[in-house]
Amino acid sequence: DTGVSQDPRHKITKRGQNVTFRCDPISEHNRLYWYRQTLGQGPEFLTYFQNEAQLEKSRLLSDRFSAERPKGSFSTLEIQRTEQGDSAMYLCASSPKGTGRNEKLFFGSGTQLSVL
Amino acid sequence: RKEVEQDPGPFNVPEGATVAFNCTYSNSASQSFFWYRQDCRKEPKLLMSVYSSGNEDGRFTAQLNRASQYISLLIRDSKLSDSATYLCVVNEGVRGYSTLTFGKGTMLLVSP
Numbered sequence: 001d002t003g004v005s006q007d008p009r010h011k012i013t014k015r016g017q018n019v020t021f022r023c024d025p026i027s028e029h030n031r032l033y034w035y036r037q038t039l040g041q042g043p044e045f046l047t048y049f050q051n052e053a054q055l056e057k058s059r060l061l062s063d064r065f066s067a068e069r070p071k072g073s074f075s076t077l078e079i080q081r082t083e084q085g086d087s088a089m090y091l092c093a094s095s096p097k098g099t100g101r102n103e104k105l106f107f108g109s110g111t112q113l114s115v116l
Numbered sequence: 117r118k119e120v121e122q123d124p125g126p127f128n129v130p131e132g133a134t135v136a137f138n139c140t141y142s143n144s145a146s147q148s149f150f151w152y153r154q155d156c157r158k159e160p161k162l163l164m165s166v167y168s169s170g171n172e173d174g175r176f177t178a179q180l181n182r183a184s185q186y187i188s189l190l191i192r193d194s195k196l197s198d199s200a201t202y203l204c205v206v207n208e209g210v211r212g213y214s215t216l217t218f219g220k221g222t223m224l225l226v227s228p
Contacts, residue, residue: 031213042120042203042218043160050213091159095214102148103207103214107159 002026004108006092012114013082020078021111025094032075033105034067035091036060043091049075082115089113119217122204126223133194137222139187139204147209149180151189154201154221163189163202194226 005024013019025032030051035043046065048056051072061067064082069075079086089112093105119142129135141149149166164171166178166187177190187204204219 033214040220042205042220043216044218045216048213055213056211056215102165103209104162104165105214105216107161109159112157 004092004094004106006090006108006111008111009109010112010114012116014116015082015084017082018078018080019082019113020076021090021092021113023075023077023092023094023108025073025075025092026096026106027073028096029094029106030072030097031095031103032069033093033095034075034077035093035107037089037091037110038087046077046090079113082113084115087113087115120204120206120219122202122219123222124220125201126225128225128227129194130227131194131196133226134190134192135194135224136191137189137202137204137224139189139219141185141187141204141206141217143206143208143217144182144185145208146185146206148207149187150205150207150216151176151178151187152203152205152218154203156200160203160218191224194224196226196228199224199226 032049034046037043049069064080067077089110091110092108151163152160153163154160166180170179175192179188201221203221208215
């Protein structure tokens with residue numbers, strides 16, 4: 001499978017615990033995005049990486065959230081001290097360089113987080 | 117506030133029907149426009165880009181009116197497999213990379 005891969009698919013945790021998600025983008029894609037989607041809503045932008053550089057972070061990304069892409073390949077999203085409001089689908093997307101304003105994003109299957 | 121608004125749905129239609137979805141966006145500086153499809157508990161997948169001149173892909177036709185900040189998607193001859201949520205997506209794209217804003221989506225249910 002050469003698509004965007006996310007792990008785990010599902011995560012159940014207790015409030016206050018830390019969780020980490022991983023995203024492996026399509027291999028030749030240098031752009032990587034994280035989105036969050038809650039029930040009945042469209043995906044909301046969290047953060048963007050170009051290679052290993054994190055170029056934009058949404059105000060949705062509180063100080064409990066941190067994302068990394070250390071070698072410009074896979075990325076991790078960590079949530080510390082989880083809260084029930086963090087329950088959502090976390091989606092990763094990638095795209096190749098230089099596709100301009102019609103850039104097409106390829107999404108992974110997402111990680112469904114449930115905070116009890 | 118920058119928003120993308122869609123018909124709330126759901127739309128329930130019989131097979132073979134024609135159905136149209138509407139979408140409006142608030143940011144007049146938006147650069148590009150898309151429709152994504154999302155099946156239940158799955159990731160969004162690009163259905164089609166939307167161009168100012170209007171564009172068609174098989175049974176699907178997309179229209180864009182920049183003056184009215186309005187986007188539409190028309191599905192002709194609906195199939196059972198068209199049942200999904202359709203997301204209207206706007207890319208502000210002023211920074212050289214995608215800054216996608218998604219609508220909440222409109223659910224389509226096609227019945228036999």
